[in-house]
Structures are given as structure tokens and as C-alpha cells.
Amino acid sequence: MSNKNFGFGTQIRKSPYFESTVKWGATGFSVYNHMYIPRDFGSPEQNFWNLIEKAILCDVAVERQVEITGRDAYKFTQLLTPRDLSKLAVGQCKYVLITNNEGGILNDPVLLRLAENHFWLSLADSDVLLWAQGVAVNSGLDVQIKEPDVSPLQLQGPTSGEIMIKLFGDDIKDLKYYWLKEYNLDGIPLIVSRTGWSSELGYEIYLRDGTKGNELYEKIMEAGKEYDLKPGHTSSIRRIEGGMLSYHADADINTNPFELGFDRLVNLDNDNNFIGKEALKKIKDKGIIRKQVGLEIDCKPLSGPNTTFWELKKNNMNIGKVTSAVYSPRLKKNIALAMVSVEQSKIGNEFQVTTNEGTFDCIVVEKPFYDPKKKIVSS
Template sequence: MSQPSDFLFGTQVRKSPFFDATVRWGVEVFSIYNHMYLPRSFGDPVANFWNLVDHAILCDVGAERQVEVSGPDAARFMQLLTPRNLAKMRPGQCKYILLTDEQGGVLNDPILLKLAEDRFWISLSDSDILLWAKGVAVHSGLNVTLDEPDASPLQLQGPKSLAVMQSLFGDAFDDLAHFHHREAELQGIPLIVSRTGWSKEFGFELFLLDSTRGDELWELVMAAGLPHGLKPGHTSTIRRIEGALLSYRADADSRTNPYELNLGRLVDLDMEADFIGKAALRRIKEEGATRRQVGLVIDGEPLSGANTEYWAVTRDGTDIGTDIGTVTSAIHSPRLKQNIALALLAADEAERRAQVQVEMPDGKRSAEVTDLPFYDPGNERSA
């Protein structure tokens, strides 16, 4: 495993306000996300998974940048960007949304926070939406301002996260509903706290509103959390595949559409607003998506880690396979004791629920097509 002294850093990739703290607490691997360093390992990913599902982890996700949309026409502009109907969204709410292009392709699958009637934050997965939004705004004729605010989230996730929050804030967030947010201060540090997170576990996100105080916030949370088993961690690939959470660029991009991803519920073709991609998405729905995301349970020995390339899926029982789709994300789940994967298959093959083969670097393995998610006992979908 690489040690921090082996990292080669440059000014062209930004550091989050929590960067120094993560190095001090033992980060071993970074990846690049939204042109920023994102901590990806503090050691054993299986230990990280169990820390998440049994106790709590603290993750630097400052790379999940915010695009702020404000101004008199902010609500109209946000509805232009997304096929999800926002008419009933109120300040203090969060929603999982899709941003689509003119072909109906998915450009991003962010969390939207409504801070006021005329102010929103788009909390991004990995793509340059500020540039896209600025291009749309130039030609929209709407009175909006687009900017990147000084806001950097920490994810506090896991069943003990409420106990950690109580140590920090008393009972101030006991009643915060799933996919809601409110303002807070912690020893003078300005925050927005939301009941969200990329883990499928109970948890919170703490949006730091003063980037000069990142080190201080990290240490305060860790000190409060250590008695509850809190450890520094990273977003768990195991847990997110169990819960069928998308990883943008891995499982979705502009060449995939909401219907392929089983996210038609986030598209309202009947609303009056003429959002970007509406005509294309109507056509896709009428004609039927040609692909569909499904789960695969892959036979054989436990995978040694996540896939780093796409794997072809072919019909089982043929010497020369016919490609019917692609594995986009795969991992071994120690809880389920199975190799599990997200895959995009041809729609008719997805319906067949037949055995398939996965073309892996070490050879072919049989796999069973399954429904998603693999594990979600609370059935708490993204709101």
C-alpha cells in the first residue's frame, strides 16, 4: 500500500479542507474526483465495510462539490435542468435527482438541497456540471446566478452516527428527517447538516461553510465519535453495490438514460415544464429502453477487489459468447458471502433471468441475473 510520502501532489488538483486531517489519520490511497483528491482507503476495505455497518465512519467527501443556483428564476432554472418534478419541494428538503442532456442521457445524479425559495445547491457526483449549467443559463433568458460556494461535506455514516451527533449537538438533530437539512454551528463553525449520505446506512452529511476550519471540524467529530467506535473511512464500494447505489462514470454516464437505470420514477413527463431531454425521454419510454440495469451473482472464488475495467456478459452455455451486456461494478460482499455486480444487459436478456457468463481477466465465470438491490433491509430508497 502506498504511504503518504509516496503521493505526488500538484496545484492543478485541489485539496479539500479536510485533506491534512485525513493524511494525519492514516489515509493510504487517493483518487481524483471532480478535480480534487478524494481519500479512497484507510487500509482494509473489508474492515471499513464492517466499521460502516456496525459502528460509524467519517469520510472526507469534500470533492462532492456544490453548484449554487440563486436568483429570482432559480426554481424555474432548476426545473429546466432535471426531469424530476420539483414543484412541491420546500426549503429544508433534499431530493435525489438526475440531470439530463438533450438526448435524455444522464449527466449527473446529485442530491439537490433547497436552501430558500430562490436558492439551491446541487451536490455533485463526478462531472463538470457548473460548466454545463453556465452554458444552459447563457441561453435560458432566466435571471439566475451560478457559483461554487465555500461548502465542503463530511459524511458521518453508520448506525452509531446519531450517537456521535448527540455527543456534538445534544438532541438538536434527533428529529431531522431523512432527506432534510438545517443550519447549525459547532463551536462557532458554520454548518449545514443533512440526513443524507452515499452509503445506504443511517447517517448525516456536515457541510462545512468555512474552509479555513476543516481541520478543526474533523478533529471535533473524531473526538466525539471515538467512544462510539467511529473510525476514519471512505465510501464503501461493498455497501454501495449491495444497495445498488450508482457510481457516476462507472454505472452511468451520458450514454445511459433513467429508464435503463430503473429510475423512471425520477422523470415526470406529464409536468408542464419543458426540461432538457423531455422529448427524448418521452420517446425512450414509448419505445422501451433497450438495456436495463440488473444485479449479477457471480460464481467462484471471492473477488480480490473491485473491478477496474468493464467485463463483457455473454449467454451461458455457448463456446463463442454473444455479448448481451456489461458488468459495470463488481465486488465480493463478506456479509452476503457472494460476488455481486451491477450490470447493464440487453432488455430482453434482463427479463429472461437466465444464467449468463462474465468474461473476466482470469477467464469465464457463470453468473445468475437477480433483482436489485442485493441488500436493503430498511427499504429506504433515495428520497
């Protein structure tokens, strides 16, 4: 879709920020969680520099929330994830995996705990609302599960903190990484968290009244004017640099947490009851046969992110696939996330990748590719 006559229907929803994103220059959209998401504000490389040098505002209303409430809300939420939630405080967030009975990953949301028995799962692109409602039916637990009127924006980049101070005052400086606070901004009800899909300093601003979407977007853009805030979209370049997953690309229902190196998100040595526990125990005991790695691809700068999986071969044998690839103008390298056979996953291993531009050499390297200890985002 490349012009303002997008021809949207009613079966796919628009964001509460839709009009503002079009006004601010969105020229292309894709679909995520049954909703349109702006994916084009011009050059992806310029969007990347805007993000890492100043700040960008991204409409991520497509990160729909699954709201879990009721007397057994904590117990039910723990049932959905292998990550131990026993130390999750009210006001805290955690990155979690949702697994099925075979240990496959259904989603990798951020979990927010708003109150003792009030949780949100802030979703990647899959139908976890239906999954959770289905699990609840025969769970015997007292829970209510719905999608609330909640739509996030992401304000990300090094000057995002200054913009947030201008909007919310100095006490926003006390908001710690992966914590949340409730705010009312001139009559607009919000939850603000120190999270985001960028590996940069940033915030997610969860609007709790969809009628005020454009008002909120414009208010943030106005506050950011003196800091050269730009409208933007989540950066494939930066998220791959940071080794962050894109669901359906780097993980799916047939991927288990151990293949991704997510052992820390799977807590098997306790009494927690969660879906997929027995399967994950067996997978851990047996060992994995493939593993996610980082790659550098030796060719001229890629023209854009890959739109198909690229085959990896060694000695003419298929040993895996590239799941996400992009040229990093900062690192001046083509970088990629790939799933390869375990025996080929060692740092320094070399093989060939077939892209839409030819076949090239590549080498396994450490990931994340930039700021591996995440000092930027957590500072």
C-alpha cells in the same frame, strides 16, 4: 499513491480535511471532480464492517456544490432535471438526475433547497458547474451560478446518530431522512442533511468555511471516540449491496434514466420545461433496448472491485457488461451491477462473465442486494 510523499500539484485541489485524513491514516488517493479524495485507510473489508457495525467518517469534499440563486432559481433548477420539483420544500433534499438534450445522464446529484431561491446540487463526478453556467447564458432567466466554499463530510453507520447528538444536541433527532438543517458548531458554519452514499443511517455535514476543515474533522473524531468511530472512505461493498450508482461506471452521458429503472425520477406528464423532455418522451414511447440488472457471480471471492468493464456473453453472443462488482463478506457472494440487453434482463437468466481471473457463470437476481426497502437508512 502509497506513501506520505504524495507529490500533489496545484492543478488538482486538496480537500479542507486533507491534513486530518493523512494524520488519521489515509495512504491512497484518487481524483474526483478535479480534487483528491482519500480512498485507502487499510482493508476495504474492515472499512465495510466499521461502517455497518459502528460508524465511519468520510472526506467527501469532492462532492462539489453548484449553487443556484437569483429570482428565477427555482425555474432554472427545474430546467436542469426531469424530476418534478413542485413539492420540494425549503429544507428538503431530493435525489435528481441532470439530463442533456438527448436524455443522457450528466450527473445524479442530491439537490438541497436552502431557501426559496437558493439551491445546491451536490455532485457526482462530472462538470455540471460548466453545464449549468452554459445553459444559463441563453436561458433568459435571472440566476447566478457558482461553486461556493462548501465541502461535505459523511458520518455514516448505526452509531452516527449518537455521535450527532453529542455534537449538536437532541434536536438533531428531529432531522428527517432527506431533510437539512443549518447549524453553527462552535463558530463553524454548517448545513447538516440526513443523506449519504452508504445505504446506512447517516448524515452529510456541509462545511461552509474551508479554513475550518481540519478543526471540524478533529472535533467529529473526538466526539466519536467513545463510539469507536473510525476514519474511512465510501464503501464500494455497501453501495453495491444497496444498488447505488457510481457515475462513469454504472451510468454516463449515453445512459438514459429508463435503462436504470429510474422512471420515478422522470415526470413527463406535466407542464414542466426541462432539458431532454422531448427525447425522454420518445425513449419512453419506443422502449429501451438494454437495462440495468443485479447479478451474482459464481466464483471464489473477488479480490476487489472491478477496474474495467467485464464482458457478458450468452451462447458466445455479447449481451452486455458488468459495470460494478465486488465480494460482499456479509452476503458471502460476489455481487454486481450490469447493463444487459432487455431480452436477457429477467430474474433467473444465466450467462457468462469474463473477469480478470477467468470466465464464470452468473445469474440475474433482484437488486438492491441487501435491505431492498431501505429501512435501515430511512429509519
